[in-house]
Amino acid sequence: MCSACCEIMWILNLLKELCIESVLPVKLFCDSQSAISIAFNPVFHERTKHFELDLHFLREKISAGIVVPEKVSSDDQLADLFTKGLNGLQHDTLCHKMGMLDAFTV
Template structure:
């Protein structure tokens, strides 16, 4: 989450310098409820000491209104398309969610 928050921070700064307006907060989806709760909870426990710095960074970006975290089920995680071996149905579902079309199976409409 910290790497994603850092990338979002960099991109928002780049867009601002280029004069491109973007709608804030940026939605950051995660398939781990535990990670979302750790970022949202200001109280740290013994088991979360190793993620202290990353957690503070993400929480700071949330408080600034730059990002908001949202849970997504593992089956709906678009990144799985590029990182995991999926069945045909799940592969097709995630491709369509990304907006990827197979032009070999579809006829194009309209005139040239």
């Protein structure tokens, strides 16, 4: 989520330089409920020590109203199309949701 937040900030700065207004807050979809809970919870635990710096950045952007983490089910996570091996049905479903077309059937 921290890496995606950095990318969001880069895109927002680029849009600002191009004088294009952006709609805030930006929805940051995540399929991990525990990651969302850690992002909102200001209390650090032993298991969150190694990414403390990234977490401060993410929490700052959440509190500023720039990003809003939202839960998305694992079946609907579009990033899985690019990062995981999927079965044919799930691959076709995610491709359809992204608006992708099969070049051989068009």
